[in-house]
Amino acid sequence: TSIYSIPMKIQPFFFENNEIGPSSTDFVTNFLNFWDTDRMQLLGLYTPQSQFSISVDSSIPPSSVTESDQNPSFGYYLSHSRNISKVSSEKSIEQRLSLGPEAMSEVFRAIPKTKHHLQDMPDEYSMETVTYPQINGFIVTLHGFFEETGKPDADTNNKSSAGRSRRFNHGHNSTNNRLFKKSFDRTWVIVPTGTGVVVASEMLTVRPFAANAWVQQPGPVPQQPQPQPPLAPQIDP
Amino acid sequence: ISNSGNVSGSSRSQIAELFVKRVLTHLDDTDPSKLNEFLSIFNPNGCKVVINATPFAQPTSFLEQWETGVTQTQHALTAVDYHVIPGSNTVVFNVNCKVRFDEGGRDRAGQDASIQQNPQQPRNALNRTRPLWGSYFGVSLQMVTEERVLNKDSNGVILTFNYNMVYKPDDSLMNIQ
Incomplete structure (x- = not known):
């Protein structure tokens, strides 16, 4: 086998x-249908002990990554980012962990409105689901992209954090809040209950848009036939 | 005491980040003798390893394939977050990083993969070991670990290891499909 093959x-x-x-x-x-249309409807999935946090990965992909956004805007997210490799303030790290529906609702309203495309562009999404016996549940991770379709209902960046936001944005003042596409990785820890599910933990990474790695780009015919995925996502019409 | 029950949130965050960096360092290690050291941080009883949505029955099988089948790598951490899950003694990590591969024609041990070395030809340290790095791939990594990892105990803590490449450069020789 080639040394240049994973x-x-x-x-x-x-x-x-x-x-x-x-x-x-x-x-x-x-979940994402509600996230795109009315996030407050999701709050019933969380208990007072449920956790939610956002992590901004602002690293720019190489320009040789198809469609990669070389000038991304994270102004709406940075003041909520709990990326502990970038955020040094322990107070911020603690504050940016939302506990319970009330705290989550504030963050939900402070980040842009979105549109995901699971139904019309399912190939743009990738998912892994693994059981989580310690909680009698499972952990779901979804990778893909969303469009930012509108400004947040509550724009916290227009208040006290505006100066700080500029400082951490490397001078992209006027483009801080440009609405565009974003790639993301999102992980839910889900505990089934008798009648439904509870989300015990949810972590969202927002990163610059880039074409995904799992879709075969047009090019040379692969040397071996590709196996089929074990189970395609079931999308309601 | 923080809301999440952490006695010392500051040190726990730092320990969490250091643990993630240690995992990435192990992935980049080119010394086969360090394999058991890496293996020791995976739980020996039923650890789940998923790489690019491909499951591995045992961490050993993944690590052996990684060590023998992949050229030298270099990971760079770009984002870390973690949640302690109450009542479970477990922690979920959400990690983003980027990885690039040595595209200089050498295998992981630094040996030329295509040309028979002339034993008479002197090989200085420079041309033997310097990698020719390609462009970065994006990686999303989720781990479930035992909570004691936040007390600096990493022995057998990884319960789930879910590593997926999320973007790829067009100018890399590395084929992931």
């Missing part, structure tokens, strides 16, 4: 077993 070829989906595949894809589809 032994573990990239696949778009992994579900540890067939039982959690449909339920996790249903969950993600429904």
Whole structure:
């Protein structure tokens, strides 16, 4: 085999077993539908102990990554980012962990409105679901992109954090809050209950838009046939 | 005491980041003798390893393939977040990083993969070990670990390791599909 070939070829989906595949894809589809239309409807999924945080990965992909955004804007997210490799203030690290629905609702309203495309562009999303026996639940990770379709309902950057936001944005003043596409990685820790599910933990990484790695770009024919994903996502029409 | 029950949030965050950096350093290690050291931080009982949405039955099988089948790598951390899950003694890590590969024609051990070395030809340290790095790939990594990792105990703590490449450069020789 070539030394320039990863032994573990990239696949778009992994579900540890067939039982959690449909339920996790249903969950993600429904969740993001509400996220795009009315986030407050999601607050019932969280308990007072549930945790939510955003992490901004502002590293710019190489220009040789297809469609990569070389001038991304994170102005709406930076004041909420809990990326501990960038945020040195322990007070900020603690404050940016939202505990319970009330704290989450403030963050939900402070970041841009979005549109995901799971239904019309399912190939642009990748998902892994693994059981989590310590909580009798499972952990779902989704990778993909969303469009920023509108300014936040509550723009906290127009208040006291405006100066700080500029300082951490490397001088992109006027473009801080440009609405564009973003790539993301989102992880839910889900605990089934008798009648539904509870989200015990949710972490969202927002990063510059870039074409995803799991879609085969047009090019040379691969030397070996590609195996099919174990289970395609079930998307409601 | 923080809301999440951390006795010392500051040190725990630093320990969390250091642990993630240690994992990435292990992934980049070119010394086969360090393999067992890396393996020791995976839980020996039923640890789940998923790489590019491909499952591995044992961490050992992944690490052996990584060590023998992938050229030298260099990971750079770009984002870390973590949540302690109450009542479970576990922590979920959400990590983003980037990785690039040595595209200089050498295998992980630094040996030329295509040309038979002339034993008479002197090999200085420079041309033997300097990697020719390609462009960066984006990586999203999730880990579930035992909570004691935040007390600097990393022995057998990794319960789930989910490593996925999320973007790829067009100018890399590395084929991931």
